Amino acid sequence: MATGTDQVVGLGLVAVSLIIFTYYTAWVILLPFIDNQHVIHKYFLPRAYAVTIPLAAGLLLLLFVGLFITYVMLKNQRVTKKTQ
Amino acid sequence: MTKLAQWLWGLALLGSTWAALTMGALGLELPSSCREVLWPLPAYLLVSAGCYALGTVGYRVATFHDCEDAARELQSQIQEARADLALRGLRF
Numbered sequence: 047m048a049t050g051t052d053q054v055v056g057l058g059l060v061a062v063s064l065i066i067f068t069y070y071t072a073w074v075i076l077l078p079f080i081d082n083q084h085v086i087h088k089y090f091l092p093r094a095y096a097v098t099i100p101l102a103a104g105l106l107l108l109l110f111v112g113l114f115i116t117y118v119m120l121k122n123q124r125v126t127k128k129t130q
Numbered sequence: 131m132t133k134l135a136q137w138l139w140g141l142a143l144l145g146s147t148w149a150a151l152t153m154g155a156l157g158l159e160l161p162s163s164c165r166e167v168l169w170p171l172p173a174y175l176l177v178s179a180g181c182y183a184l185g186t187v188g189y190r191v192a193t194f195h196d197c198e199d200a201a202r203e204l205q206s207q208i209q210e211a212r213a214d215l216a217l218r219g220l221r222f
Binding site: 049053055056058060062074075078093097 | 162163166167170176185190192
């Protein structure tokens with residue numbers, strides 16, 4: 047079995063993914079079938095955010111991946127230029 | 131048919147079904163709660179796929195079988211090899 051930080055990080059990821067999944071499932075799938083006057087609607091944002099928030103998060107992720115790739119490529123270029 | 135073609139076919143089929151249902155092109159009068167569930171469905175499937183991937187990675191990291199003895203042995207062998215190669219003139 048993995049030890050120490052590995053286990054903590056791994057179980058943390060599992061917990062985060064479960065939380066996100068349950069909240070999002072409740073938001074998208076369950077809420078339309080619950081009466082509009084019920085108190086649970088207070089804990090969820092307006093429905094449009096159910097698409098815009100993951101979309102924005104996805105675009106941010108792509109941005110970071112692109113920046114990271116650019117950074118690594120520039121660093122490699124500089125290293126090869128130094129050894130030439 | 132290649133795997134890519136199969137996946138694209140499947141996506142195109144599901145996508146067109148979803149689009150037809152969301153825009154009411156099939157003339158079906160779905161109850162409003164069903165329509166409320168239907169239109170964010172692609173985003174929902176993407177987010178669930180992402181959560182599944184994240185959870186699987188986390189679970190496999192947490193349950194990975196470490197071999198501490200083999201790791202230590204490997205590290206000492208690496209040190210030995212580095213010392214030997216440095217002796218023969220290889221610079222790191």
